[in-house]
Amino acid sequence: MSKTFAKIGAFLYCAAIIVVTVLLTIRDANRNLKKEIVIEAGSEIKIEDFFERCPEDAKFLTDVSGIDTNEPAIYQLKVSYDEVFEKDVILRIEDHTAPRAIGLPKLLYTTWNAPDADECVGYLYDLSGIGKIEYKKEPVFKEGGIYNVDVLVTDVYGNTSTVDVLFTVIDDHTGPVISGIKNLEVEANQGEPDFFDGVMVSDDYDDDPMIRIDDSEVDYGTPGVYKLKYEAIDKANNISTKYVEITVKPSNKAAVNTNSDGYDVSGSDTGSGGGVGNVSKNDAKRLASKVMSGLWGKNDVATARNIFNWVHSHISYVHCGSLSYSQAAYRGFSRRSGDCYVYYSCCKMLLDLAGIPNMMVKRYPVYGSNHYWNLVKLNGQWYHCDSTRFRHRGSIYFMCTDAQINDKYHQFNGKLYPARAGGSTDFKPSDTPTPTDDPTLETSPSQGPGNSSPTPTGTVTPEPTGTAEPTSSAGDTPTPTTGPSQDLTNTPGPTNSPSGDPTDTPSPTPVNTTTEAPVNTPTNTPTSTPTSTPKPKPTEQQEKPTESTSEE
DSSP, X not given: OHHHHHHHHHHHHHHHHHHHHHHHHHHHHHHHBOSEEEEETTOOOOGGGGBSSOOTTOEESSOOTTOOTTSOEEEEEEEEETTTEEXXXXXXXXXXXXXEEEEOOEEEEXXXXXXXGGGSEEEEEOSSOEEEEEESSOOOOOSOEEEEEEEEEEETTSOEEEEEEEEEEEOOOOOOEEESOOOEEEXXXXXXXXXXXXXXXXOSSOSSOEEEEEOTTOOTTSXXXXXXXXXXXXXXXXXXXXXXXXXXXXXXXXXXXXXXXXXXXXXXXXXXXXXXXXXXXXXXXXXXXXXXXXXXXXXXXXXXXXXXXXXXXXXXXXXOOOOOHHHHXXXXXXXXXXXXXXXXXXXXXXHHHHTOOEEEEEOSSOBSBOOEEEEEEETTEEEEEEOOOBTTBSSOEEEEOTTTTOSGGGOOOGGGSOOBTTOOSSOOSSOOOOOOSSOSOOSOOOOOTTOOOOOBOOOOOOOOOOOOOOOOOSSSOOOOOOOOOOOOSSSOOOXXXXXXXXXXXXXXXXXXXXXXXXXXXXXXXXXOOOOOOOOOOBOSOOSSOSSSSSBO
């Protein structure tokens, strides 16, 4: 009997040792396994990351080859190790990397406002997309000098990098120098002289100051001696003024008055409509051809840019009366001043001379007064271009998509125009042929009272939300959550990686779908998506400024 008990005791002892050994093995195996890990977006998924000490036979039972690690998401995976163990683990892909960007040096004058922060950085890159760009502290320059300004670039997950931007600020209070002006003579009702023949203007800082004339006191239909004013303006808005006399002499020739379309009409016109008097289409084209001779580029894009740059930098903004197309273009080329319709007309006439297809875009709906700009066909697509001088913007709008020119001043009815580059919500079904020299518009916009310059509102800050905890899935197949949909500011985000083969790793769909997931492919739990940053809109104000150096 004692031998029997001894055998039973030995058996139980051995069994206990085996059980304890197994339990310890399981405990050690569980302790060695990391049930949840986080990797940075764009990193490689490695089996070693799930273990303190990775067993030699450790492997994924879930197919991870189709997971796009560029997209933050949560996945439930299955791994096997130590020959007998199969466990569920959680993989979190998160973005904690700040965007990359380079500061773009800026040159400005103490009389200028600082440019928008997004104009101060370039070569932006971030896997998730740029959420906002802003100054760390809004710069104000009261003295000339060299300044370092911090610009903050934040992605849609709240990661922020600080970019140092070099500002060179010029304190200029000296006006341009006007030379070559002389007294002029013209016969009554026989046209106008070339006001800028032999006239030169120079400046200590501005290589290309603007010059314009004011002949509002001149009556070209009545003989007499009148005062003619020349004004030169540099980029710091310093103005120099000189006066000459213009003598209107009696004429024995029959007075001929041609309207903007070149048809002879009776009567006389002393130029009450914007002060250009009797001009024809050929008069405007003669001046436009002289300007165009120095604007040709190596291709249509370069030529068009030269055209819009010239009109923007050589024509100052002033309010004028109703003008036809030819009168508006003539005023811009002869007096170097006018409103948005003058800017549009000068660009159109130069584009037509260059053989570049273009058409007029008109603000819609209209608040207070109209605004006009050009739609130009470049590289086979239609783009918005506007040379008008705006206070809130120091440069032209050139080759802009609908999204890039989307502000209060450029609202329009897209159904009236062909599809634009970058995608158009509304557009004409068929392309619109190149317009003739005479657009349908007959008069330029009139000025609304009490206009003032716009002040853009601040950029809304994106607030990333918390990441959802993983939930169990009915199957073993996670499909990744796509990254947040974000309308990027100025700089496009990275290109999404192509989806995997639907038979192995399905294309991104939400995890809470009712369809059963395929076996042995990962299933994700969606993360919360940060709110996208809306594009800033200018505040509601009147359309045009009361000052004459810039529009709206």
